[in-house]
Amino acid sequence: MVHFSHISYKKIILLIFIFSGINVSAFQEISSSKNYVQFKGIVYNKDNSEPIASAHLTLDNYNISTLTNENGYFSMKIPKKIKNATVTTTLIGFQSKTIHLDYFSTTDMQIFLNPTIEKLEDVILYAHNDAEEIVQKTMSNKGKKYIDKPLEMTAFYRESIQQRNTNISLSEALIKIHKQPYTSAEHDKVLVDKARKSTDYTRLDTVVLKLRGGPYSTLYIDIMKYPEFLYEESLLREYNFTFNEPTQINGNYVYVINFDQKRKHQPWYYGKLFIDAESLTLIKADYHLNVEDRTEAIRMFVLKKPGKAKVFPVETHYQIDYLNQNGKWYYSYANVFVEMVVNWKKRLFNSRYKFRSELLVTERKYLTEKSKRNRSNLINPSIIMNDNISGFSDADFWGANNIIEPEKSILEAYQKIKDRVNN
Numbered sequence: 001m002v003h004f005s006h007i008s009y010k011k012i013i014l015l016i017f018i019f020s021g022i023n024v025s026a027f028q029e030i031s032s033s034k035n036y037v038q039f040k041g042i043v044y045n046k047d048n049s050e051p052i053a054s055a056h057l058t059l060d061n062y063n064i065s066t067l068t069n070e071n072g073y074f075s076m077k078i079p080k081k082i083k084n085a086t087v088t089t090t091l092i093g094f095q096s097k098t099i100h101l102d103y104f105s106t107t108d109m110q111i112f113l114n115p116t117i118e119k120l121e122d123v124i125l126y127a128h129n130d131a132e133e134i135v136q137k138t139m140s141n142k143g144k145k146y147i148d149k150p151l152e153m154t155a156f157y158r159e160s161i162q163q164r165n166t167n168i169s170l171s172e173a174l175i176k177i178h179k180q181p182y183t184s185a186e187h188d189k190v191l192v193d194k195a196r197k198s199t200d201y202t203r204l205d206t207v208v209l210k211l212r213g214g215p216y217s218t219l220y221i222d223i224m225k226y227p228e229f230l231y232e233e234s235l236l237r238e239y240n241f242t243f244n245e246p247t248q249i250n251g252n253y254v255y256v257i258n259f260d261q262k263r264k265h266q267p268w269y270y271g272k273l274f275i276d277a278e279s280l281t282l283i284k285a286d287y288h289l290n291v292e293d294r295t296e297a298i299r300m301f302v303l304k305k306p307g308k309a310k311v312f313p314v315e316t317h318y319q320i321d322y323l324n325q326n327g328k329w330y331y332s333y334a335n336v337f338v339e340m341v342v343n344w345k346k347r348l349f350n351s352r353y354k355f356r357s358e359l360l361v362t363e364r365k366y367l368t369e370k371s372k373r374n375r376s377n378l379i380n381p382s383i384i385m386n387d388n389i390s391g392f393s394d395a396d397f398w399g400a401n402n403i404i405e406p407e408k409s410i411l412e413a414y415q416k417i418k419d420r421v422n423n
Contacts, residue, residue, distance in 0.1 A: 036077040041109025043072045043089060052113060055091040056323060065323060067333060067360060089113060092254060092274055092284055093247050116248035131241035131257045138280045142224045145281040146182040146329050150367035153177040155359050157215045162354040171197040175215055178367055182225050190215045191377040211355050216381040218334035218359040221318045224282055230269055238262055244272060253277035266296040281329050289316040308345045315339040334359045
């Protein structure tokens with residue numbers, strides 16, 4: 001079993017200490033790009049006309065993609081020079097749909113996806129009837145099915161802290177990820193291009209909570225690249241693997257495999273793996289860390305706290321999505337959520353804080369030697385975004401959108417500055 005003391009510095013680490021407040025101001029409005037066409041719309045469930053969240057829209061044969069928000073809304077900018085192309089919309093549990101750009105609307109595009117009702121054919125089930133064996137083969141496929149050359153990924157990152165339902169801290173950044181091949185022992189690197197923050201510490205109950213790791217906290221849950229942070233291939237027998245109801249995506253059958261650790265005397269992982277049945281590749285993982293063992297959970301998550309308070313996690317949730325293009329699977333989206341409780345001595349009520357980190361990849365290209373040499377904005381895996389991003393602020397870049405809107409989804413936040421990204 002993986003020792004938590006070994007991996008804790010790469011997980012979300014929470015620091016708790018007194019700090020002063022920071023304000024953010026608004027700047028001039030930015031101009032829109034003339035080289036791109038923006039398409040907007042909503043993706044619906046055809047059966048009940050309900051909006052679909054977290055659906056991927058990908059411009060086929062191009063490194064351009066986006067994601068629907070919790071209301072099914074999407075916005076996608078495509079270079080005007082691209083004419084004869086198609087957009088494919090995918091989500092696990094639904095049949096994918098491919099539509100030519102000629103049929104896209106710039107303002108009110110509606111896309112309806114059919115839920116998948118087919119089950120895995122008997123022949124496939126008979127061929128793969130051992131869930132643990134499927135996971136083993138999937139992990140061994142990372143050198144064949146995932147990227148085998150270094151990539152430079154452009155991504156939008158945001159992290160937030162809420163007390164009860166009030167946002168007290170928000171950081172957003174446009175970053176570059178030097179994504180290493182999945183067979184390489186070299187770790188990914190992150191460079192910050194532009195960043196901003198908004199913090200109101202006056203809303204906190206005496207303490208200030210900070211999150212260490214920044215974008216790295218979302219990169220390290222890429223379990224195909226960093227399996228040691230969840231389970232190592234040699235230790236798979238420490239887990240129970242069972243079949244859930246299968247589904248379909250992109251016309252391909254998908255195994256849904258439940259997993260949990262057998263020994264539960266300390267924080268332990270459990271969740272679901274979504275594995276393409278034909279190629280045996282992981283296309284999505286949705287999992288949690290059980291933190292009922294409070295002593296071990298505190299050691300894992302809390303680095304510093306006030307002496308008169310007990311601070312411990314009560315809920316965690318991790319999500320990682322991969323996208324397929326030209327036969328290779330790519331890290332696409334990650335979401336990390338942790339809820340913490342602060343119990344003060346001689347106080348009747350506790351305080352609850354919700355931490356969320358999200359990363360959405362918006363573009364990919366091969367990593368050049370010039371990009372490799374650019375280390376000027378390279379950040380450390382132990383970065384505290386809210387403290388260390390002042391040097392990356394740029395009022396002209398963010399423009400009027402320098403007012404951060406925490407109630408908006410990461411997609412909506414990214415769309416507001418997408419013109420600047422493309423320029």
